[in-house]
Every structure is written in C-alpha cells, then in structure tokens.
Amino acid sequence: MSTAAEPLAFKRSEPLRLGVELELQILNTRDYNLSRGAPDLLRLTGKQKHSGEIKPEITESMVEIATAVHGRHDSLLRELQEMRDVLARCADRLNLAICGGGSHPFQKWSEQRIFARPRFAHLSDLYGYLAKQFTVFGQHIHVGCENGDDAIHLLHALSRYIPHFIVLSASSPFFQGQDTSFASSRLNAIAAFPLSGYMPFVSSWQEFNDYFGTMRDLGIVESTKDFYWDIRPKPEFGSVEIRVCDTPLTVEQAASLAAYAQALARRLLADPRTAARPDSYFVYTYNRFQACRFGFDGEVVDPRTMGHRTLREDILETLHSLGAEAAELDSADALEALVRQAETRQNDSAWLREARARTGSLHDVVRLQAALWAGRSGIEE
C-alpha cells in the first residue's frame, strides 16, 4: 500500500474562481417528509439539457447539484437558478418537491435508504447509523487557488471567518421533529465523524503532503475525500473548499455566500499580514459553537485582540470593510443582501422558526420551504 505513494499534485487554477455544490432534499407532496425519489429524479434530469452536474448523494432522498466554475457572482447565480428550475420541472412530473435547508425538520433518520453505489455502501458499513444520521444538507463553496501553498495560506486565513459562514447559512434549527435551539444543528451531526473538525496546522503544500502521506501510510485515509474538515484543500480542483454552510433556503442566498467567500479570499490572498498562526485555532471550536448555537447573537473571541463581540457586529464590520473587493468582483449587491440580514438578524433559521410559529406544524414549514426554494409564494400547494 505504502510503496512510494505519489504526493498529491495541486491542480493550478485561476485564483478566485468559484464553484458551488448544494445538497438538496427530495420531498413527497403529501406530508412533505423526505421521499426516496433520487433514482427517478436523476433518470429524468439525465434526459434534460442543463449545465453543471446533478448527481446522487448518500441517501435516496438527497440530490446534489454542482455548478461549473465562475468568475463572477451574477453568472454563478444564473446557473444556480437554471439548475433549480430544471430540477423543479422534473420533480413536478414525479409529484415530488425539492427544498433547501440544512436538515429536514421531522424526518426519521432510521427510515433513510442508502443510494446503491459502492462508495455509499462502504460508508454505510463503516459508519453504521452515523451514515444515515448524516442525512443533512450542506453547501460547499470552492474558491480557486493558483497553487498548493496559496491554498494552505487561504485555508488558515479563512478559518477565522468560518463562524460567519455558519451564521449566514444557518437553516437547520429543527431536527427529528424537535427545535434543537441551535441556529445550525447540522454541524453536530458531522462532529461525530473521526476526521471532522479542522485541518492540522501545516504551513505549506509540502507539509500538507507529508501529513497526508503519513495518514495514507497508516491506512486511515485513501484520498482527501476522507477528511470531513470544515475547510479542506481540493487539489484535483485546484481549490479550497468551505464545507460548513447549511444549504440555504434559496439559491440567491447560496450565491451571496459564495460571493462573500470570494471577496474575503481576494483580501486574504493579497495581504500577507493575514498569515495564520497556530494560536488562532485555540478559539476555533469555541467560536464555532457560538455560531451554531446562537447565530447572530453568538459571542466570538478574537485571539489577537482578546476582545469579545457578537457575531452580528463581527460580520457587519467585515462586510463593510470589503467594499473595494466587492466593487472589483461586481458583487456589491450580493454583499449588501448579507448586510441587511445581519442588521435585522434574519437568517434562514429565523425564517423557519417564524414559519413554525405561524403555522403550528412542521409539515407546513417544509411545504413553505419548498415553495420558497422554487421561487413561489407558498400560498398554493
């Protein structure tokens, strides 16, 4: 196995190019529970012409869409809208509905079925019930990097902003029929996996490769896919992949989050002062918990200034400071939308809790969630 394994080559890609993957929920239209619809849905989407990729995920009630690579927010958003509409049309034909959100509010994990593919069967054998409990839905944002060293630098620098992405995407307040009190409960489901959390502190692509080689020789991992970190390098794409986001309730929000990541990356890659230090990870899990649990009201600690402040303040200040980058990347509108959310403390979790309070039923919440995703009002079915 360990016979002179090749080091991982980092594919050179144009810096700051974006790609987005979204894991989506497939629902029946009767009680809006998750429904085993992926095989039929994929057969139909396979016949349609569309850009990007629509593919299976580990359970048969999930489907994943992956965009092509984009330089700008507006073209990314257009592609996401197009894919959403293709999927909506196919789902309509099958009496199914699609929705965003990081968790299904009332599905029972034990009822989920693993999609018939060797890798998924392997994961199910390996992780047992965790594989089914992993019926949660995330957004992954890829940001292109020129080389491996840049990727490692960007990855560490971005770690400070991970709580921002958690708060702005949080859409999993309900899990297994309960209000979890968390803004994002999804990340708790991921924490149980042995290789979750954050990447060890390596400071160059060479060091990363040494670490990966060791892990591979130890027989713990086979590829970078086996790391379930919040941010991980994706050498075959030439990107850094942010994985903490819940799938938002709309593609518009998904595109805004990608624009935020791009603007931050623009600043962090250009500024050598942002080089990360190991001690920034001292506060990492604390800040991450605050974001998951309390959303905008969470209190984070800055290891450099030793100061405490709410995530709302931290996010607003960061967004306001990105004016130059946003102008350069044509994403001022997208960031402005995030500013408004932070000012009013309205994220998707708040929307879902409000829908629950208004309708009194989680079935209704999911129905409205599906209508919101499809871009409909939700008055009709």
Added chain:
Amino acid sequence: MSEIGFLPSFPLPFSAVLLFGSLMLAGVVGGWLVERFLGLPRIAGYVITGLFLGPTGAGVLDPETLHGARIFVEIALGLVLYDLGHRLRVRWLLRERWLLATGVLESFATFAAIFAALVMTGESSLPAAIAAAIGMAASPAVVLVVARDLQSEGQVTERALNLVAINSGLAVLVLTLLISYAHLARDAGWAVAAAHPAYLLLGSVLLGLAMGLLGIVLARWIGKREDAQFILVVALIAVTTGLAQQLNLSLILGLLALGLFSRNLDRGHAMLPVELGYAFQLFVAVLFVLTGASLRLEALGPAAAVVGLYVLARLAAKTLVIGALSRLSGLSLRQGALLGLSQLPMAGAAIVLVESTTSFYPEFGAGLAGVVLAAIALLEILGPIATQLAFRLAGEAGGAVRQ
C-alpha cells in the same frame, strides 16, 4: 341446571367483541406463519387464514357470523379508501395527464378484453359486461397495504396507488350504469333507470364533498394538534362510511371523494396529514381474514377454463396498456410493466358488488357470479404476491442497503 345458571352455555356464540379479537388473533398467527414459512406477503397470510376458517375450509366462520362482522369490513374499507383518496393530488393528475389517461384507458381496455373473452365463450352480453365491469378495478386494499407494509416509495408505487383509485372509481361508475340498464331491460322504466345511477353517483360524491368540507372547517377550529386531528379523521371516515351504507350510496366513491376533497380543497392547509398507523393495521388484519373467509372457490372446478380466461384477459389488458403508455408519462418500459403487474389483485370489495348485483339482477347470480367470485378468490391470493413482487423489482421497497 338452575344451580349452575351462572355458567355460560356452550358452545359460546361469537359476540362482536369476541369475534373482533379472534379475527385479529387468527390473522396475526396466520400472517406470521405464512410470512415466515412461505415468504408470502402478510396479507396473503390473512387471506389464507380466513379461507381455512371460512365456509370453504373448517367452517368456524359460518355465513351468519361473517354477516355479523360486516361492520369491521366497512370500517376497514373506509380507512383504506380514505387514505387512497387522500393520496390523489388533483394538480398532479392534471399536469401529468398521461397518468390520468393511462388510468382511464387501461380501465376500459380491461373492460373490453374481459367482455370480448366472455362473449366468445358464449355468455350473453349483459352478464358479460357486468362481470367485465367488476374486473376493471384493482384492489385498493391490497395495493395500499402492500405499499405500506413494504414502506415502498417511488414512481411505480405512487402511480400504482393513483391507478387503483382511478380504476376503482370507474368500475363503480360503469357497473352502476350497467345495473340501471339491466333495470331498463326488465322494464323498470326510464325513470328508475336514470334516477338510480344519478342518485348513487352524485349522492356518493356529494356525501364525500360535504364530509370533507366539514372536516376542513372542524380542523380549523381544532387547530394543528395531531392527536385531536387523528380522532377527527377517523370520525369522518366512520360517519361517511355509515351514511354511505344507510343512504344506499357507494362506499367506494364516497370515501374516495372524502379523502380527495379533504386534501385538495383544503387551501389553507387546516388539516394535518394524519398517519393512520396502527389503527390501519388493526382493521386491515381483520378485513383480510374476513375477505379470505368469504372467498368462493366452487366455480374453480367446473368453470376453470372460463375463470382462467377471465384472469388472463384482465392481466393482459392491464399490463399491455399500462406498459405501452409508460414511456409517455416518463417511466421506463420496465417500470411500466411492473406497474401493470401491481394492478393484478382484484378487490375483495367486489364480492359485495357481486352480491348486490345479484340482488338487483338475479340472472347474473345464476351464471357468471361464480366465475367472478372464483377469479376474485384466485387473485386475492396471487394478487398481493404480484404487487409485492412489482414494488420489490422496481427497487422501491424499504430495506437497508440495496444493490
């Protein structure tokens, strides 16, 4: 004798409660035996158990006892048909028109195939038409219960349930018209011949509509509490079933309409999607034991050839039409064939249709009734196996990792 008057007299008569309990007991044991040792669906086990206990078998359940147990059958059918009606989404059926068209076409093709087959064997046309109309319907109870037992989900399952609802409704419609025509043929006069179907069809649908609207209004008052809404739904089912019975309306149409309207007219989503769960299981066990007990195999000997023809014509029409139209509604040919196979079971409720038809039109009872009853008996046992096989082969049945 008087000193021991506190002792009951033997043999014990079957009181309603004792009967209800005994049927469940027999069902649970028989269902388990058949599932465990023959690998057949549990409901086939219920039916076989009933067959053993009924007049055809050991005779423990005599016709009088069976008649006394009708209330359980009615409640069970009420639950099944409501659930089925509630699964119909009008918006989808209107959008996915090929599914609706498939349902209508396969129903009438089935009618035509059986009718032609029977007429060719020398049956006269009116009884043949009545026998063909009964054959249009697949069994709502079998298809729904197999789907639920297997936790089957997917396009074959979803469409199988929609097709059963469509062909059951159409069978009632055609049969009602035929019986009225039979009236006319016997000089009952135009007035009766026209008024009977109008009363039965419109009345049943209006009953379902009225009860559905009542349910929506009451649900709005009760609010979104699952426990209370569960009672509300069961109450609506029982009242509608009882009224349909007492008003001489169609239980099938009335309950399908209740389910359909209570979902599709509920614009404000006042009614929760109630899960009938164990209540459903309980009555279904009793329903199928009783169905098994009332099966009649007598004609299987003398008229085996006609019975075989009836079954084959029915199966051929359903699988060919459904299979041929499957591509148009976005299914693969394989899914279409399996969908056709899922429609094999004949409704146990058809036994009641045969009986009531015979009372309206005695000539039917003398001839083809035996053939239809034998076909029902055969398909009541083979049907669940076919439906289960269809859902399994379609890859839609529940279970852990499947390859």
